[in-house]
Amino acid sequence: MTFRYRSTLARAGVVALLSTAAPVAFGVPAQAADLADLVLAPIxxxxxxxxxxxxxxxxxxxxxxxxxxxxxxxxxRVKVDDLNPKRVGYLRPAGCRVVSPQLFDCLLGDVPAGTSEDFGIPLFSTGGKGTAAC
Incomplete structure (x- = not known):
């Protein structure tokens, strides 16, 4: 009978140790840092x-x-080198900074969480023939 009580006491001691250690190891949830997550979608x-x-x-x-x-x-950042200049022209929006002849950056500013900003690149036809719109 002594062995039975010792094993019961040993199990109770292990349970008490685990239940005491669990809040220290798992009781405090990790706090994720707030992050911005941007999605670019064509309209x-x-x-x-x-x-x-x-x-x-x-x-x-x-x-x-x-x-x-x-x-x-x-x-x-807008890259226009894939546009065929015989068919499509573009206008650099006001306030955009030229990086190279075929590349420019346009500042949108701050975008708060849960909001969106629209951005457009003015395009026009240069008169080249095609079977459909570009």
Whole structure:
């Protein structure tokens, strides 16, 4: 009978030790840092036929912050070297900084959590023939 009580006491001691150590090891939840998480989604993807430089229509995008913190100094980098200049021209939006002849950065500013900003690149037809809109 002595052995039975000792094993019972040993098991109770282990349970007491684990139940005391568990709040120290697992009782405090980890706190994740608030982070910004940006999503870039196209609103429009095409250029209407017959649009000229004076009537340039923007191809639009939405930048949405789905994170839990404000995204600071958000900028959009636009690369236009894949546009065929015989078919499509573009206008650099006001306030955008030229990085190279085919690359420019546009500052959107701060984007608070749960909000979005629209951004557009004015495109126009340069008169090249094609079977459909660009």
């Amino acid at each position: 429009s993807t095409g250029l209407a036929r017959g649009v000229e430089a004076a009537q340039a229509k923007p191809v639009k995008f939405t930048v949405t912050n789905v994170g839990t913190a404000t995204a600071k100094d958000v900028s959009v």
